[in-house]
Structures are given as structure tokens and as C-alpha cells.
Amino acid sequence: DIQMTQSPASLSASLGETVTIECRASEDIYSNLAWYQQKPGNSPQLLIYDANSLADGVPSRFSGSGSGTQYSLKINSLQSEDVASYFCQQYNNYPFTFGSGTKLEIK
């Protein structure tokens, strides 16, 4: 199985800051990577697919990048509504696997 190592586990940042979350795959996943946001009590919501494509309705302050085994999610101009947990997921190989998540809080 492909292991997804996500960091950091938690993150505290100020409003307006830029934050970056990273995921490292145990082998090349050829950009078959998604990022999800999950707010407390809600289902996950797709933010990014194919490593860098913005899902419908997602604000442009979210962006994804990376290739091979290294990927990142960047949030520009952090806003209060961005408080959530974020997860990466590879869908290059079965079984699909998720990162362990990053909990983002406002400082």
C-alpha cells in the first residue's frame, strides 16, 4: 500500500497569513492526489484534485502543487472560515490512502 505522510499534524496561524501543508507519498503517485477540507460535524469537501486543479466553488486562495512523491496545499490570506482539518488522498493505486490530517486553527 502507498503510505501518505502528512505534516504538520496541527497548525496555528494568524488571519491573513499564508500556510502550507505537505504530503509525501511512499512512491510516485503521478499527481493523482486530492486535498479535502473537513469542518467539525461536516463531511469532507474536495478542494483540489489531480494535485493542482481547483474543485468547483473553492476559493482561489487555495492552491495545490507538487509531483512525484511530494505535494503541498497552500492557503493564502487565511480567513476564519478556513478553521478545519485538511487531508490528502492518493488515488493512483488501490487501495486509495489518506494522510493522517492537519488541524488548522487561528492564532
Next chain:
Amino acid sequence: EVQLVETGGGLVQPGKSLKLTCATSGFTFSNAWMDWVRQSPEKQLEWVAQIKDKSNNYATYYAESVKGRFTISRDDSKSSVYLQMNSLKEEDTAIYYCTYYGSYWGQGVMVTVSS
């Protein structure tokens, strides 16, 4: 509007069975590949299973942790996908979501396995 609604969760004893249903609307279900994903009480997400469409022979795929115990199936006439869970273990306790290409998710259904 795309909708996915999971039902069938509940409290069940270890070793017993449960069948989850995900009823969908708002998209062409017969062409869709559908997944089940679960979230543990520790909030970790785990992909559980996928079923492809008729043109892909309804191929199915499973996480190792559920292979041989869980079965994913679908009924295109009812726009529904199912998860039959047998020989349940306490570690299967989770919220179970069905999802359409990761873009749309149901609200989830709680499954608790406990004696």
C-alpha cells in the same frame, strides 16, 4: 442537485452483520464509480471500497482491512450503492460515508461495533 443519503447504521455486536445503503440523486448514477470511506473516532479517514460502472464490469476494490468481510454492490435501477458488512469487529466502528468521485459526499452514518 446532487444528493447522497446513507442509511442503515447502528449499534451491532462483534461478529454480526450490517448493511449500509447510499441512495443517490441528481447525477447519472449508472455511469458513476462509487466509493465508501470511513472515519474512525480518532478522526482518521480510511478508504473502504469502490465499485465501478457496468462498462467496467462493475469491478470492485477493497481495503485490506475489510477484504473478505465487506461487499460493495449497486443497483443502477435504484441509483443506490450498498455496503454489506459481515464479521464486524470493534475496529470497524466509524462514520461511513459514500462518495461520488470525492466531489460529493453523503452526511455519513454511524456504525458502532460493541458488545
